[in-house]
Amino acid sequence: MAVKDLTHLLSEESKGRLPSPLKSAFKYYGNDDIVFLGGGLPMADYFPWDKITAHSPAPPFADGIAAKPTDDSNTTVSELAKHKLEDYDIPLARSLQYGFSEGQPELVEFIKEHTKIIHDVPYEDWGLVCSVGNTQSWEATLRTFCNPQDSILVEEYTFSSAIETARALSVNFVPVSMDDNGIIPEKLDELLTNWDSSKPKPKLLYTICTGQNPTGSSLPNDRRKAIYEIACKHDFVIVEDEPYYFLQMETYTKGNTEPPAPISHEDFVAQLVKSFISMDTEGRVVRLDSFSKVLAPGVRLGWIVAQKNLLERFIRLHEVSIQTPSGFTQSIVQALLGRWGQKGYIDWLIGLRKEYTIKRDFTMSSLLKSMPKEVVTFEPPIAGMFFTVKIDATKHPKYATEFESDPLKVETAVYERALKEGCLMIPGSWFRSPNFDATGLTEIFFRGTYAAVPLDTLDTGLERFGKAVATEFGL
Amino acid sequence: MAVKDLTHLLSEESKGRLPSPLKSAFKYYGNDDIVFLGGGLPMADYFPWDKITAHSPAPPFADGIAAKPTDDSNTTVSELAKHKLEDYDIPLARSLQYGFSEGQPELVEFIKEHTKIIHDVPYEDWGLVCSVGNTQSWEATLRTFCNPQDSILVEEYTFSSAIETARALSVNFVPVSMDDNGIIPEKLDELLTNWDSSKPKPKLLYTICTGQNPTGSSLPNDRRKAIYEIACKHDFVIVEDEPYYFLQMETYTKGNTEPPAPISHEDFVAQLVKSFISMDTEGRVVRLDSFSKVLAPGVRLGWIVAQKNLLERFIRLHEVSIQTPSGFTQSIVQALLGRWGQKGYIDWLIGLRKEYTIKRDFTMSSLLKSMPKEVVTFEPPIAGMFFTVKIDATKHPKYATEFESDPLKVETAVYERALKEGCLMIPGSWFRSPNFDATGLTEIFFRGTYAAVPLDTLDTGLERFGKAVATEFGL
Structure with a gap:
């Protein structure tokens, strides 16, 4: 398999980087025949940590990855010393x-x-x-x-x-x-x-x-x-x-x-x-x-x-x-x-996959229950921490009047209404790349996450968001 | 006391940096009235470290900072958990x-x-x-x-x-x-x-x-x-x-x-x-x-x-x-x-001051003992990890002949001779700033450190370096 030479794609900054001049000396570091007085390395004797022990859950995580380790059978104990313990x-x-x-x-x-x-x-x-x-x-x-x-x-x-x-x-x-x-x-x-x-x-x-x-x-x-x-x-x-x-x-x-x-x-x-x-x-x-x-x-x-x-x-x-x-x-x-x-x-x-699957599935049920179907659509994510709810801005009663057919004005109104109801999701337009072409776009969306909150809190949040959309759109 | 406005000294890159657009949303994070679905933060329940314990020496370090902690009286035990233990x-x-x-x-x-x-x-x-x-x-x-x-x-x-x-x-x-x-x-x-x-x-x-x-x-x-x-x-x-x-x-x-x-x-x-x-x-x-x-x-x-x-x-x-x-x-x-x-x-x-003072004092004694006084000078550092030995390049027997009155050729010869003798110190010219003006300079120097090695090894190294200089300069 021929790997391409891609150096023509490097930046000037990167092309111009030189190895440290001290590098040619450091090849003698650790050589038993040479007293190496070349490097400003403090002696490890002065590092004020003698031993570190960490307690973690142990595979196969039968009770889920969030279960706290309780005894030897489900605890991984990492012992670290200044000098080597285990090969790894x-x-x-x-x-x-x-x-x-x-x-x-x-x-x-x-x-x-x-x-x-x-x-x-x-x-x-x-x-x-x-x-x-x-x-x-x-x-x-x-x-x-x-x-x-x-x-x-x-x-x-x-x-x-x-x-x-x-x-x-x-x-x-x-x-x-x-x-x-x-x-x-x-x-x-x-x-x-x-x-x-x-x-x-x-x-x-x-x-x-x-x-x-x-x-x-x-x-x-x-x-x-x-x-x-x-x-x-x-x-x-x-x-x-x-x-x-x-x-x-x-x-x-x-x-x-x-x-x-x-x-x-x-x-x-x-x-x-x-x-x-x-x-x-x-x-x-x-x-x-x-x-x-x-x-x-x-x-x-x-x-x-x-x-x-x-x-x-x-x-x-x-x-x-x-x-x-x-x-x-x-x-x-x-x-x-x-x-x-x-x-x-x-x-x-x-x-981890199991935890996120449960969160995603719960989110979908919660969205099905809470979102006004008249204006909101959503898809089940297959990966990640985020879901989006998409909203047809043109269905807002004030779209063509007060909002001057500008979907972003609807977005702001929904964002603010949701905050008032007690739920924060991030307006999709905040993620637009520079030079984004919004011509003809009438759909807006909000990004939410199911990663950061417990399921019952998520449910409450989505209920509030649904209510905010319904109120805004007069549903 | 009037602090000056120094924004005129900022780079274009720095002047142009914008705060994250998400920042305006993050002010609601932790607000009890708002379900915050804005950030992709994994739940701490899934962090696989339940507890970390570290053993360190304890003040006042009566036996020196390199002494290993042995019992309660000279050990600081840091216990860290997912949630707060001590106020600090x-x-x-x-x-x-x-x-x-x-x-x-x-x-x-x-x-x-x-x-x-x-x-x-x-x-x-x-x-x-x-x-x-x-x-x-x-x-x-x-x-x-x-x-x-x-x-x-x-x-x-x-x-x-x-x-x-x-x-x-x-x-x-x-x-x-x-x-x-x-x-x-x-x-x-x-x-x-x-x-x-x-x-x-x-x-x-x-x-x-x-x-x-x-x-x-x-x-x-x-x-x-x-x-x-x-x-x-x-x-x-x-x-x-x-x-x-x-x-x-x-x-x-x-x-x-x-x-x-x-x-x-x-x-x-x-x-x-x-x-x-x-x-x-x-x-x-x-x-x-x-x-x-x-x-x-x-x-x-x-x-x-x-x-x-x-x-x-x-x-x-x-x-x-x-x-x-x-x-x-x-x-x-x-x-x-x-x-x-x-x-x-x-x-x-x-x-730490005590340890480095001992190292510096030892280094000076070792230098006094090992360096040929005819060509080498040195000063006791008052801080840091480094000492230098300065050498009058003009005193090299081949200075005006083989070395063409170029001090850097003497530097290279000493560096290589010292390596052969079994000691590495870094040539001073390696640290010259770009645009350095070397006009009229005939002194060369080498940087050594007393930080990285035990005292007896340091002594051996300096003896070898001294011998290398003496040999090079025909002393």
Whole structure:
């Protein structure tokens, strides 16, 4: 499989990065024949943490992932010392020291093995670099590829913080049309085929392709395949920002109130949607992955999967910015993953799928009950934390009069009415990409989440939102 | 005290940063009257860490900071749970969640109180923002102030990684002359007074003013005062990068082999060199501080002290890059600091001073014993991890012949000879700022550290280095 040389897509900033001049000296570090007086490393004797113990739940999480560990049978105890305990552990004397820009080897190894199991990357020279989360990974990606005024392709509705990251770097946005299943490949190809040849083509496509933020949509496998071919044809990098990848749920059956049936590891893996990296024969996918939605956001630990040639540029950037993720994070997360093992971790992910399936199913029942059907529609998400309720703005009694046929005025009115009723969902227009074309659009939507609140609170919230819409629309 | 409005010094990137549009919604988060379906926050029930316990030494560290905790009397036990234990603790349910871009409130409060005790910042509207270490703080500072092609003032010898950080952002370097005590204020003033008025003046001065890397020098208080006045006169920001601030040592007495005498907290604080932030009446100092050299580098936790108006721009940058330091780090570090208290932390810093004083004194004895006095000179550092040995290159027998009167050729020969003998110290020229003027320079130097190795190893290393110099110079 021939991986493409994509260095022509690198930014000037990235192309110009030099390795540290001290690097040539550091190759002697740890050499027994040489007294190394080269580095300003404090001695681990002075690190004021002698031992750290963490209590976590244990696989197979029979009572659910939210069950508190109570005794030996359901508790994973991670013991960390300054020096090595278990083979898979990262000793504190190492993780709390400088070094290992790409991440501690034990952790990188675990994530690499996990990536093989889940994505089976189809070329050899791929690797990964740890980051402090997908926001930082995305910023590093932009700086690695984009010069000011370069263009990037984005979903027409997308995560506003990701837009702000890019906007601050003076990047131009080219929104790509979406429907309920995400990006429409034909529209993307059309856009690039008709590209004004006086301007350089976009260097990358940024997509939150599974459980998209804000729309809740997920790209079906056939669209992914088609988009990958378009990337090869028009020579751009696909950046798949995938924090919600493991929040994929069971198929939705209307009216179902049963919890999901047990599932084997094989079926679980087989049912996952295909990532772009899993079909990446040319090495043009940069996958941004993270523990934020799977373990906890505050671990601030993500990773970037890509061809090694490109990753080397990310490492140079990290050396002069974040250096590495926190050593506590690396030691504690790896202690847990090491003890759980790959199988135990998949047990955890299956447990997560179950929780989110229950939440999604409950949300759908609650929406069916609470939303005024005359003006509101919604689809069951198949992944992620978000659902949307879509509203036909033209049905508002004041649409053509007081609201001057402007759907955004209806959006504001509904947002404010819902707040008064005691429920907050985010107006869809807040997620519009710069250069969004709203011509002819009369549908508005709101983004809600079922992730953050208990089910009864969610039910109360949706009832209030439904009431707000009904009141606004005079129903 | 009138703090200056310095917004005219901000970069275009920084000026253009917008707050997240979602921010206006997040003000309703935690409001009991509103069901908040606005944010993609996973529930803390799913964070797989129920309890974390850390064992650390306890104040007053009577047996030294490197002594392992053995029993209740000398052990600080930090217990962390998902929900609050002690008032000063950061519960895991919060630190492992999204939020608090500036750092968790308990930690920010502790560091703020510490900053008051040590620096007594002379204006009101100062604050601090947590970072993932000084490298990232420095990058954030550059991006907050500098456009491409802007000029910055740097010590003529400085930390090569700090240079690389700035170089990648296309900043111009203006080296400032130094002597054994660091920057020479008169030279700095002269440089700016004679500045070519067709080019904008430098926006900031980057200085590692205490235990400078690589020279080991520390700016005396009177020079700091003079430099601060020059900053006010020529309207630039002083960025004091101060990782080594608490590695200030006892006064050096030649031949001393006694360990330092006990010191009171008051005397300890009084003897510290005055930081720039402590004399910052105009709010034009950005102080970069860190736990890397004081607790452990791998905590990846630093902080930026500056006027609040400027810090707000750093927070906007952090929101779209690192977000916050690791929650594990914040919880664990604050659990320790909370239990130690401000006094216990100062006990720790006094213990650190003692260790480094012993190391520095030992190094001086070892240098006196091992270095050939005919060509080598050295000064006792008063702070930091580094010492330098200076060599008169002209005394090399091949200086005018084989080495063509090029001191750098002597430097390379000594470096390689020392490696052969089994000791690595870093050639001083590796730390030269871009645009460094080497005219007339015949002295070379090497940077060594006493921080990273045990004393007997250090002694062996210096003996080897001395032998290498003697051999090279035919002594």
